[in-house]
Structure formats: C-alpha cells, structure tokens
Amino acid sequence: MGDLITAIGLVFVIEGLIYAAAPSAMKRMAATASGMEESQLRLAGLAAAAFGLVVVWLIRG
Numbered sequence: 001m002g003d004l005i006t007a008i009g010l011v012f013v014i015e016g017l018i019y020a021a022a023p024s025a026m027k028r029m030a031a032t033a034s035g036m037e038e039s040q041l042r043l044a045g046l047a048a049a050a051f052g053l054v055v056v057w058l059i060r061g
Contacts, residue, residue, distance in 0.1 A: 019026050
C-alpha cells in the first residue's frame with residue numbers, strides 16, 4: 001500500500017511541475033484534447049497506462 005501512495009504522490013509532483021513550468025503549453029494541450037474524439041483519448045490513455053505498466057514491470061521485475 002505504501003508503494004501505491006508513493007506512486008500517486010509522484011504523479012502529483014510530476015503534473016505539478018509540468019503545470020508550473022509550462023502553463024501555456026498545458027492550456028494548449030487541454031484545448032487540443034477537448035477537440036479530440038473520445039475514442040482517440042481513450043486509446044491515448046490506454047497506451048499511456050500500458051507504457052507505465054511496462055516501465056514499472058521493468059524496474060520492479
């Protein structure tokens with residue numbers, strides 16, 4: 001359970017740094033995402049989740 005909480009905390013740290021470093025880029029990305037089809041967003045989300053799973057598997061394996 002500690003690893004899960006650590007991972008969630010790291011997500012917040014990384015996202016916070018991205019928003020702090022490039023807020024205008026994040027606004028553009030959000031605007032672009034709002035114009036995308038739901039299926040495209042779902043596919044991108046699944047691809048990102050799969051990539052993250054592979055990274056964790058490689059590091060922890």
